[in-house]
Amino acid sequence: MTVEVRTVDLPDAADEVGERGDRFRRHHELAIRVADARYAPGVLDLRPDERLAAWASSPSERHVRLEAVDGDRLLGAADLWLPMQESTDVLDFGTASDPALDAAEARAVHRTLVAHVLAMAEAQGRIVVMGGSPGLATAAPGSAAIAASTGFGAADPADAEAAPLVEAGFALEQVYRVSLVDLDALPDLPERLAAAHERSAGYRVVAWEGATPAEHRAAVRALHERMSTDAPVGDLALEPEIWSDERLAEFEEQKTRGGRTIRTVAAATPDGELVGYSRLFAGDSDVARQHDTLVVREHRGHGLGMLLKLANLAELATHHPRHRRVTTWNAEENRPMLATNEAVGFAPIAYEAVWQRRQSKEQS
Incomplete structure (x- = not known):
């Protein structure tokens, strides 16, 4: 087997006729097989147009397939994400191989x-x-x-994806738990x-669908900024x-x-200040994706994490009744959020x- 690596020129539309469209659709089918083997069948299903949107570059982040x-x-593929506004010395990537390959080929x-x-x-x-x-x-x-530097989670250095990272000098920084909840079980x-x-008395829930309303945009921007500083990232070099x-x-358009x-x-709060948020993405699949959930440090200890999680599931059940399952990703060291998820009903x-390799500018 000879392995050649090429950059993929993505089409303008998922149904584009011609070589670019045909190649994208092959990659879409590969992504389905990889996700089904890695998680469970159907858990990360996307329509072709949803996947093309997910692979799109933006002013804040460039994507290369x-x-x-x-x-x-x-045989396989890699996704590269290059931050364009902060952390501009970082390249984040993931690799995937066809599940039909044997261990040596993979x-x-x-x-x-x-x-x-x-x-x-x-x-x-x-x-x-x-x-x-x-991970493990x-x-x-x-x-x-190999244990993560956070002290939570590990990885098998003999795994086909992990082994080349170990060989190249990467250190295991963090492990994320992927969890799923079924609304039919709630x-x-x-x-x-x-x-x-009742537990979060004194706070109220504000909910909306789609783009953030004008009256909340400044607060949501601030919450996104706090997400980048308050959520655990271990020793990852993120600004x-x-x-x-x-x-x-x-971000919302993409x-x-x-x-x-x-x-x-x-x-x-009673005066209208937004001090936490939780967002879900609902697509064509019956599985919605939990995105950020954050309660700012100054307002923790009032049960707001549980309130936000349950409120968003209730909103999903009301407005998107076909979506009966939800996935979420959480750092394994984020024990308070994991405890909340477990209490809600999420199961791993x-x-x-997540591995990282630092190279000095002199070396590069």
């Missing part, structure tokens, strides 16, 4: 993709490179698993939401983000491109490891 091929056979594909990504990072002056692989909840005693959701309101109104508009809907709930379905 690579493919690993052997002649006309698509390792060769990932190793070739990692080498190509590192060369691109060096050429573009991106001295901090972050990569991903499957814990490192079993006596096992060869028949008492209205009662639990009422109890959460605080600055959110202008243009950046918020671009997330709703392809037919997806944003549902947002926020916690407000996978773990994702």
Whole structure:
């Protein structure tokens, strides 16, 4: 097997006729197979136009899709995300291989993709490179698993995705837990939401669909900025983000491109200050994706995390009754949020490891 890496020229539309459209649709099918094997069938389903929107670049982040091929056979792919406003010395990427490959073939594909990504990072002056692989909840005693620097979670260094990262000098910084909740298993959701309101007395919930209303835009921009500083990131070299109104508009437009809907709930003080929020993305699949959930530090300890989670699930059940399941990603060291998720009914379905390699400017 000979592995060649090429940059993918994405089409303007998912149904575009011609080589670009045909290639994109092959990548879309590969992404489905990879997600089904990694998580569970249907959990991360996207329509082609939703996936094309997810792979689009923006003023704040440039996306590059690579493919690993052997002649006309698509063996695997990589997604590269290059921040364009903050953390501009960072390149974040993930690799994937066709689940039909055997272990040796998969390792060769990932190793070739990692080498190509590192060369691109060096050429573009991106001295901090972050990569991903499957993770583990814990490192079993006596096992060869590598523990994350946070002390929570681990990864198998022999995994086909992880091995090339270990070989290239990456350190395991963080592990994320991927969790799923089924609304059909929450028949008492209205009662639990009422109890959460009682516990969070003095705060009220504000909810909306789609773009943030004008009266809340400044507050939501501030919450996005706090998400970049208050959420745990371990030792990942990420800078605080600055959110202008243009950046918020671009973010919301991209997330709703392809037919997806944003549902947002926020916690407000009696004087109307927004001190926390939770957002869900609902697309064509019956599985919605939990995005950010944040309660600013000054207002923690009042049960607002639980209130926001339950309120958004109730909003989803009311306005999108076909969406019966929700996925969420949380850092394994974020025990308060994980405890909230577990109490809501989320259960783990996978773990994702985040690796990082720093290279000095002199070395690059």
